Amino acid sequence: MTYENLDAKLVNALLGDGRASLRSLAEELDVSVTTVSNHLSDLEEEGVIQGYTPRVDYDSLGYDVTAVIQLKVEGNALPDITDSLKEHRQMISVYEVTGDYDVIAVGKFKDTDGMNNQIKTLLTDPDIKESNTSVVLNAVTENEQFELLIDDD
Amino acid sequence: MTYENLDAKLVNALLGDGRASLRSLAEELDVSVTTVSNHLSDLEEEGVIQGYTPRVDYDSLGYDVTAVIQLKVEGNALPDITDSLKEHRQMISVYEVTGDYDVIAVGKFKDTDGMNNQIKTLLTDPDIKESNTSVVLNAVTENEQFELLIDDD
DNA sequence: TGGAGTTGATGACGTACGAAAATCTCGACG
DNA sequence: CGTCGAGATTTTCGTACGTCATCAACTCCA
Incomplete structure (x- = not known):
């Protein structure tokens, strides 16, 4: 497994709501806000998450x-x-x-x-x-x- | 007429950064935070913006x-x-x-x-x-x- | 009259930072 | 050969502080 489980869960949570706050993500995944913040920065730096966009109809x-x-x-x-x-x-x-x-x-x-x-x-x-x-x-x-x-x- | 294009500008700004704060959007578009908030809610209610997602690689x-x-x-x-x-x-x-x-x-x-x-x-x-x-x-x-x-x- | 702005109050939010916990490394010892 | 553990490294966490979103009441003005 190249990527830790938390990272996958984090990506999935954001796929559900791309503007979710770090706090709500932390609660959902049962980890601290800091951990979410760290992993999210890492995912962005690694290029797994390349940015955020609204879904325009x-x-x-x-x-x-x-x-x-x-x-x-x-x-x-x-x-x-x-x-x-x-x-x-x-x-x-x-x-x-x-x-x-x-x-x-x-x-x-x-x-x-x-x-x-x-x-x-x-x-x-x-x-x-x-x-x-x-x-x-x-x-x-x-x-x-x-x-x-x-x-x- | 001055704000005719505010909605389009708002969508474009979010296409640039889907997690931008209302404040930064307000500054970028040179309107108040309240106005951004109101227009954004409207766009979401109308279904023009259907949600937000990370761009996953x-x-x-x-x-x-x-x-x-x-x-x-x-x-x-x-x-x-x-x-x-x-x-x-x-x-x-x-x-x-x-x-x-x-x-x-x-x-x-x-x-x-x-x-x-x-x-x-x-x-x-x-x-x-x-x-x-x-x-x-x-x-x-x-x-x-x-x-x-x-x-x- | 309705869209836009201002103000102020409140609770939520993001981030920096140091402490604490978990994990890894690698040489020493049985 | 196996394993033990001190030290190093990584990961996670709680706190604190300045910023942010939201709401309501009120003003402005075309």
Whole structure:
């Protein structure tokens, strides 16, 4: 076990409430506030916890369309393409992958017109050999972070 | 009008630091603590901010393999399939989509063996007509939450 | 009139610091 | 060869202090 049990419990507790106070965490895990503070700093320094964010509901802000875009790219142009995708504000995830396509990206848009425009400008790149866009009809689960396993003794 | 964009600014500030104190937010946005508190409560009640989470680096915890799984599903079995995917702890995102496939899911696994096992058990379902798995070679961007636009006058 | 700010009171919060407890290290001894 | 224990190291804890969140009552002003 690379990481102590307390650390896993701490991460799980924070996954439940990312703004929980050190005191409430300490009570929940039955250790002192100082211990929570120390372990939390360690987790942050080690990079296990890379920061904290609110979970924003983009739907309620008018970003009604989510799309999964798959691209076949000219081999040596891959870094350029992924970089350019990364620059696009509305790209949630950009993956280089094995399989039929080389890149899979997930983006959010205000409407299908906005989506089409963005995608069209993207596809002007001559290094993109083929593309395939799937529009999300229903996001059953999105960006879910799962809890860590605790092995009790 | 002066505070038209306060909510957007507040969300953006929290996207920068999800554990920022009301006081630091108030100073950053040049409004009173009370105002920040009120607007934040409103955003939470409206569901724009649905909660707060740490950003966990699953790579550093040994979840080295991310995969994008695409499925063609027997029409009326779609809810069953998405539900079952949702139950899988390690599924980050599960989308019902238009296009060649009916479902696109993203999952994280400790290794390729673990991934293969999980996927194999998944595919025993007779309602899954076809599947296609892409292994992520490089996560350029993952679960990024973009900042909201501020329209200045 | 309603959104924003101010003030003040109260209890909760984060962090620094030193003490206490637990754990590890490693040579000496039976 | 096994184990014992003093000293070193790490981990945990309690306390104290300055800051913070929250609430209520009241003011300001467009």
